[in-house]
Every structure is written in structure tokens, then in C-alpha cells.
Amino acid sequence: MLYLNYNYICQSFILLYWVVMFLKEGCSLLLKVRKPSIPFVLSTNPVFNFKPHNEVSVKEPVLVKESQVLKRLKNENDIILALEYFKSLANSRSFKHTRSTYQMMIKKLGCEGEIDAVQYLLHQMKLEGIGCSEDAFISVINSYKHAGVTEQALKMFYRISEFGCAPTVRLYNHLLDALFSENRLHKIIPIYNNMKKDGLEPNVYTYNILLKALCKNNSLSGARSLLEEMSNKGCEPDKVSYTTIISFLCKSGRLNEAxxxxxxxxxSVSVYNxxxxxxxxxxxxxxxxxxxxVMMEKRISPNVITFTTILNSLVDSGYIEFSLAVLAKMFVQGCDPNTCTFTSMIKGFSSKGRFPEAFKIFWQMIEDGVLPNQVTYNTLLHGLCLAGKMDDALSLLNQMERNLFLPNIVTYTTLIDGFAKSRNLIGASEMWNKMISLGVFPNALAYTCMIDLLCRNSMFGHAYTLLKQMSTHKCPxxxxxxxxxxxxxCVQGRVDWAMELFDEMGKHGCVSDVTTYNEILNGLFKVKNIELAFELVREMEELGIEFNVVTYNxxxxxxxxxxxxxxxxxxxxKMIIRGIKPDAFTLNMLIHAYSTHGNVEYAVQLLGSMGHIGLNPDIITYTSLVRGVSEQVGIEEAFIYLHMMINEEICPNVSIWSFLVRFLTNKIGCVGAVNSMNAILADSAVYN
Structure with a gap:
């Protein structure tokens, strides 16, 4: 045991000796606080030479200039190669990294979201006594912002003096902007107050961020006060300031105030926009x-945003022809439409199923040198899928790929949804597999479409497997x-399993809504489990879930x-008293029930009430009444409703004629039945 301990101690001292010698040579030895996504160790494994010093051949290193390093780092698009180059220099004697080279590397890593590596370099600068410049620290803040971890930027900002950097107005502005981007509005005012305590005067950029925060927080009075403060301090509001206030007022429906x-x-043009x-x-x-x-009169030229805003709104409201007039006016004013403009037009035509016009605009934009983007392709794909034109959608997908536009999650989800709506399980499955093979991770909508389609095909086991995968793939x-x-x-009568899923929802953080209860109730009534159905109805009332027309139906x-x-x-x-307007399905159900169960008088009353609430009887309504009146009152009275039906241009179907023939045959025999039917046909428009 003593021998082993002695060997261990000797090895430790030898290792410590070589580490010290390694550091004396000017190399870096860094320890990782957290494992970064890119392996990041500046130190390399030295090859130790045990020859006496006078026998070692020493070559003078070729010195590298800072300008050369900065140029190479700037031009290197591959972050891995840039990092390898940076590390190789750090572990050589040809160059010692400067504030500028550290800043360049921090900026590149930040843009790639490599937060651990950014922190690593920042602390290495601190160890080497290199002060962090304002621009470098701005890069650090922006890297946290892009990664969505502004809280870390805030913590780092409070330690700014440790890195040899003093707070400035620019630094505060970037920090405030980062907080605003993550909607951390409650922290913006305290930071602003901190800024004033540091003796720093806010500039227009600072005020504009504060204005955005106040407007987002619905504090119009605060925004107005801030505008006054700006003017009092000699910092005149600019077009961004006024546009922020005007936009807020317009979004709040306070157009007159705006x-x-x-x-x-x-x-300015942005205010008018x-x-x-x-x-x-x-x-x-x-x-x-x-x-x-008014803009024309004041010689403020409308820009592409002005026209596209009007055009897109017209398209969304279904006024496609008017949107064409706006497009024409753009050309007259010498304002060239952009990708967004054309995409809005394509959306309008494709949503109406007018694909020849949609494709005409698509090809026109390409001829005009306006390249379509992923949104353009996805918009056109959505229209095709909505219309069930899946072959055309696949052709467009192939064209999209040929033009080097990589399909994204929206593209694949749109296609999967299209196949699902067309009940095409094979097409949806192929698209799903293609998406996975290309490394595009499905979102909740894609999973839901596939689960719905699998359930329609009674493949509940496969659907449940996908449901379980969602949580493990960080897509709950x-x-x-x-x-x-x-x-x-429930459609397939598997209500027991449906109830298990109903109970499982809470484990996934999902709350049952009125649709959930409607589906379960429908399933329970189908299997005649009235008692459990009414337990759920009572549960809905206790939870305060408002019944909708589907619930009542x-x-x-x-x-x-x-x-x-x-x-x-x-x-x-109760439905009427609570202000829920019944639909045709509600009344048809009741008319059918009363007609079938011997209360045809009330069924007739319901027919009369349909017109009062803006509903028109249909083939189902009259079928129930003709049957009910025939059986409970008499065939002559039933003919009244048959004539009413024909007069309202509702053509009787085979079911009604078959019923009448059978009923008359049983009552008056075949000859009488034929004569009666001929009389009915002679009086009706159907005969002609």
C-alpha cells in the first residue's frame, strides 16, 4: 500500500512539474466550466523533449501580424475551422492574441450561439489581463440575446468592471434591447434607473426602447410622459419614436387619437404606414x-410597405380584385413590388382556388427578377393542399428543391396536413419519413396531423407510439x-381507451377544453353510457367550462x-335561455325525435320556429316530418309537407319516395299507391 502511494505521489509531482514548465513557455491551459457544444480547449498536448537543453535544436517561430489574424478570422465562414485556427495560434509562440482578435472570435461564436465558448474566451481575456472593449462586450450581450438567455447577459453586465470595461450608453442600450426582445419588461425600468445613477445620459435610441416597452405594457400615459421627458432634455423624438406611439394607438383601436x-x-412615411x-x-x-x-399631397412617397399593407389586408378580406387595383397603382407610382407583395397576391388567389392566376403571378414575379422565398412556396403549397391538389403540391415541392430552396418544417407540415385531409396515409407517411431523414424535426402540428390520420385508419397503436415520442423529442x-x-x-367505439387518454392529459400539462369534453360525451352517448356522460356534464359545470352549440347538440x-x-x-x-343559438342540426335532431316518438305536433312547431331564427329546413327536416305525419296523422297531411318541400326547390330523395310507396301500398294497395304517386308528381315541378 505504501509503495502504491509513493508511486502515485511521484507521478503527481512529475505531472505538476511539466504543467508549470508548459505554462512558463507561454501556452494556455484552460478548464471548461460547462461542456460547450463545440469542443473548446486552447491547450494542445505538448511533446516533451528529455534531451539536455544544449542538445535541443530551437527554431525561431515565424511571427504573425494582428492584421493577418483578423483578416483570416473574418473571412473564415466555417466556425469550426476559425476556432481551430484561433486555438493553434494561442498554443504557438508566433502570435499572442490581442483584444481585437478575442473580440472577433467572440463575435463569430456569439452569432453561432456558442455561449459556453464565448464565456470561455471572456474569462481567458481576464486571466491574461486583456481588458474587454465596449464592442467586445456588446458582442457578448448580443450573443446571449440571440441564444435567448438574456438573464445571463444581465448577470455578466453587473460584473463588467471585472473585465476591464466601464458601462456606457451603448452598452446599456444593447442590454435594454436584449431584455425587450425577451419581453422582460419589468426589468427595463430598473436598468434605466441604474443607467441614470451611473451618470449616463440616455440618447434617442434608449428612449425608443423604453417607448416600445411602455407601449407593449399598455402604458400610454407613461409613453406620453417619456416623450415630454425627451423634449425637456433636448433629445427630440425621431420617426421611430412617433411610429412606436402611433402603432400602439392604432393596434389599441384608438385611431382617432393617433x-x-x-x-x-x-x-414620416413610417408614421403613415x-x-x-x-x-x-x-x-x-x-x-x-x-x-x-394625403401622402401624395404632402409629397411623402408611399413605399412598398404602404402598398403591401393595403394589398395584404384586402386579400385577407377576400377583395382580390381590389388588391389587383392596388398592385396597378404601385406600378403607376413607380414603386416596385417585392416578394411580400407578390406572396400576398398568390395567397389571395390560391385560397380561393384560382390557381391559374396564382401561378401566373408566381411566374411573373420570377420574370420581373423578384425571387420567391420559402414563404412564397409554402403559401402556394398551402393553397394546393387545401384544395386537395396533392400531385400539384408534390410537383411544386420538387421545383422548390431544384431551385435550392430547402423545405422547412412549415413546408412538410403543410404537405402532411394536406395528405391527412385527403385520407392518404401512404403519402403522409412518405412525407413524414422524408422530413425525418433530412433532419427536420416535426412540430406539434405535424405530430397531430399524423396521429389524427392514423386514428382515422384505426391504427391506434402507432398513434400512441407517436404520442409518446413527442415528449421524448422535446415536442410535448x-x-x-x-x-x-x-x-x-370515440368514433370507433374505443371509449375506455379515450377515457384513459382523458386522464393522461394532465401528466403532459394539457388542460381539457370544451372540445375534449364534447368528443368524450359523444363517445359515451354512442355506447349508451348515459350515467358517466352526465357525470362529465356535471364536471364541466363545476369547472366552469362554457357549453357551446356542439356540447348542447x-x-x-x-x-x-x-x-x-x-x-x-x-x-x-336552457340552451335558448343561455343565449346559445341552435343550428340546423339541433332542430333536425329534435324534429326527428318528436316525429319518431309520437309528438309530431311539437315537431311541426319547431319547423315554424326555424324561420324566426334564420334557419331554413332541409331534406333531413322534411324527411322526418313526412314520415312522422304519415304515421301519426295521415297521408294527406304528409303530402302538405311534401308539396312545401318541392315548392322550396328541395328535391325529395329516394328515401322519401321509398317510404311513401311502402306506406301507401300497405294502406291502399299497389294500384292506389301508383295513382296517388302519379297525382303528386303531376302537381310538382319534379314531374317536368
Whole structure:
């Protein structure tokens, strides 16, 4: 044991000796605090030479200039190669890294989101006594911002003096901007107060960030006070300041206040764009065009954003022809449309199924030298998938890939959803597999589409496997995912499994909504489990989940199917009292139930009430009434509703004619039945 300890101690001293010698040679030995995503160790393994000093041949290193290092780092697009070069210099005697080279490397790593490596270099600068410049620290803050970890930027900012850097207005501005980007509004004002304590005067950039924060926090009074503070301190608000306030007022629906405020300063094109956007959001296109004319009068040239805002809003409202007029006006004004403009037009035509025009615009934009982007392709794909034109969608996908536009998650999700809506399991599966093979990770919508399609094909085991994968792949299922699965199970009568999923939702942080309960209730009523269904109804009431028309229809249908007409009638009354407007399905269910169960008089009353609430009877309504009246009142009275049906241009179907023939045959025999039917046909428009 003593021998082993002695050997261990000797080895430790030898190792310590060579480490000290290694550091004396000017090399770096860095320890990683956390494992970075890029292996980052500046020190290399030295090859120790045990020859006497006078026998070692020493070569003078070739010195490298700082300008050469900066140029190479700047031009190297591969972050791994840039890092290897940086490390090789750190472990050589040909160059000692400077503040500028550290700053360059920090900036490059920050852009790639390599936060650990950024921290590593920052602490190495501290160890080497190299002060961090303002620009370098701005790069550090921006790297945290891009990575979405602004809290770390804040902690690092409080330690700024440790790195030989003093806080400046620029540094504070970048920190405030980072906090704003992550919506950490509650920390912005304290940081601003800190800035004033440091004796630093805010500039217009500072005030603009504060204005954005106040507006986002719905504090108009605070924003107005800040504008006054700016003017009092001699820092005049610029177009960004005014645009921020005007945009906030317009988004809040306070268009008149926004227009009154515009009269108090000289507006810019961005301010008018905000006003026009506000008018379009309220559907007030007349005023939007009037503002366009005001801009012309004041010699403020509308830009592509101005026209595209109006055009896109018109498209979303379905006014495609008017949007073409706006496009023409753009050309007249000498304002060239951009990719967003053309994409809006393509969206409008494709959403209406007008694909020849959509593709015409698509090819026109390419001819005009305006290249489509992923959004353009995805918009056109969405329209094709919505129309069920999956072959055309696949052709467009191939063209997209040929033009070197890599499909993204939106592309694949759109196609999977299109195949799912077309009930094409093979097409959806192939697209899913292609997406996975290319390293594109599915999102919750893609998973939900596949689960829904698998359930439609009764492949519940595969669907459940996907559901489990979602959590392990950091894409947890949401309420919509569970609703699709539960619906599929209930349709196939697998209510027990649906109830298990219903209980499992909470484990995934999902809250059951009215749709969840509607699907479960529908399944329970189908299997005649009335008792459990009403337990869920009571649970909904206890949880304060508002019933919608689907909820009422589901319960009324379940009660009617079970012959519980009185309960169904009472629930219908509650529905009316609570202000839920019944739809045609509600009334058709009740008319059918009353016609079938011997209360045809009330069914006739419901027919009369349909017109009062803006609903028109359909083939289902009259089929129930003709059958019910025939059986409970008489065939002559039933013919009244048959004539009403024909007069309203609702053509009787095979089911009605078959019923009437059978009914008349049983009552008056074959000859009488034929004569009666001929009489009916002779009086109707159907005969001709």
C-alpha cells in the first residue's frame, strides 16, 4: 500500500512539474466550466523533449501580424475551422492574441450561439489581463440575446468592471434591447434607473426602447410622459419614436387619437404606414385610401410597405380584385413590388382556388427578377393542399428543391396536413419519413396531423407510439393533439381507451377544453353510457367550462337517441335561455325525435320556429316530418309537407319516395299507391 502511494505521489509531482514548465513557455491551459457544444480547449498536448537543453535544436517561430489574424478570422465562414485556427495560434509562440482578435472570435461564436465558448474566451481575456472593449462586450450581450438567455447577459453586465470595461450608453442600450426582445419588461425600468445613477445620459435610441416597452405594457400615459421627458432634455423624438406611439394607438383601436397626434408633428412615411395599417385592421379601406392621397399631397412617397399593407389586408378580406387595383397603382407610382407583395397576391388567389392566376403571378414575379422565398412556396403549397391538389403540391415541392430552396418544417407540415385531409396515409407517411431523414424535426402540428390520420385508419397503436415520442423529442403534445386522438377512439367505439387518454392529459400539462369534453360525451352517448356522460356534464359545470352549440347538440342527440325527450326538451330550453343559438342540426335532431316518438305536433312547431331564427329546413327536416305525419296523422297531411318541400326547390330523395310507396301500398294497395304517386308528381315541378 505504501509503495502504491509513493508511486502515485511521484507521478503527481512529475505531472505538476511539466504543467508549470508548459505554462512558463507561454501556452494556455484552460478548464471548461460547462461542456460547450463545440469542443473548446486552447491547450494542445505538448511533446516533451528529455534531451539536455544544449542538445535541443530551437527554431525561431515565424511571427504573425494582428492584421493577418483578423483578416483570416473574418473571412473564415466555417466556425469550426476559425476556432481551430484561433486555438493553434494561442498554443504557438508566433502570435499572442490581442483584444481585437478575442473580440472577433467572440463575435463569430456569439452569432453561432456558442455561449459556453464565448464565456470561455471572456474569462481567458481576464486571466491574461486583456481588458474587454465596449464592442467586445456588446458582442457578448448580443450573443446571449440571440441564444435567448438574456438573464445571463444581465448577470455578466453587473460584473463588467471585472473585465476591464466601464458601462456606457451603448452598452446599456444593447442590454435594454436584449431584455425587450425577451419581453422582460419589468426589468427595463430598473436598468434605466441604474443607467441614470451611473451618470449616463440616455440618447434617442434608449428612449425608443423604453417607448416600445411602455407601449407593449399598455402604458400610454407613461409613453406620453417619456416623450415630454425627451423634449425637456433636448433629445427630440425621431420617426421611430412617433411610429412606436402611433402603432400602439392604432393596434389599441384608438385611431382617432393617433390621427390627432399626427397633426402635432411632421409625419414620416413610417408614421403613415402605421396609420394605414390601423385603418386596414378595422376594415376601413376608404380611410386607408384617403391617407394614401394625403401622402401624395404632402409629397411623402408611399413605399412598398404602404402598398403591401393595403394589398395584404384586402386579400385577407377576400377583395382580390381590389388588391389587383392596388398592385396597378404601385406600378403607376413607380414603386416596385417585392416578394411580400407578390406572396400576398398568390395567397389571395390560391385560397380561393384560382390557381391559374396564382401561378401566373408566381411566374411573373420570377420574370420581373423578384425571387420567391420559402414563404412564397409554402403559401402556394398551402393553397394546393387545401384544395386537395396533392400531385400539384408534390410537383411544386420538387421545383422548390431544384431551385435550392430547402423545405422547412412549415413546408412538410403543410404537405402532411394536406395528405391527412385527403385520407392518404401512404403519402403522409412518405412525407413524414422524408422530413425525418433530412433532419427536420416535426412540430406539434405535424405530430397531430399524423396521429389524427392514423386514428382515422384505426391504427391506434402507432398513434400512441407517436404520442409518446413527442415528449421524448422535446415536442410535448398539446390539447389539440389529445383531442384528435380521443375523437378517433370515440368514433370507433374505443371509449375506455379515450377515457384513459382523458386522464393522461394532465401528466403532459394539457388542460381539457370544451372540445375534449364534447368528443368524450359523444363517445359515451354512442355506447349508451348515459350515467358517466352526465357525470362529465356535471364536471364541466363545476369547472366552469362554457357549453357551446356542439356540447348542447351532443347531449340532446344522446338524450333523444335514448328516448329521453323530456330531458332533451328541457336542455333545449336552457340552451335558448343561455343565449346559445341552435343550428340546423339541433332542430333536425329534435324534429326527428318528436316525429319518431309520437309528438309530431311539437315537431311541426319547431319547423315554424326555424324561420324566426334564420334557419331554413332541409331534406333531413322534411324527411322526418313526412314520415312522422304519415304515421301519426295521415297521408294527406304528409303530402302538405311534401308539396312545401318541392315548392322550396328541395328535391325529395329516394328515401322519401321509398317510404311513401311502402306506406301507401300497405294502406291502399299497389294500384292506389301508383295513382296517388302519379297525382303528386303531376302537381310538382319534379314531374317536368
Amino acid at each position: 390621427q390627432d397626434l399626427v397633426l402635432k408633428f411632421i409625419p 402605421a396609420l394605414i395599417n390601423g385603418c386596414c385592421a378595422e376594415g376601413n379601406y376608404r380611410e386607408a385610401f384617403e391617407l394614401l392621397d 403534445p398539446n390539447t389539440i393533439t389529445f383531442n384528435a386522438f380521443i375523437k378517433g377512439l 351532443t347531449i340532446i342527440h344522446g338524450l333523444s337517441s335514448s328516448g329521453k325527450l323530456e330531458e332533451a326538451h328541457n336542455l333545449f330550453g
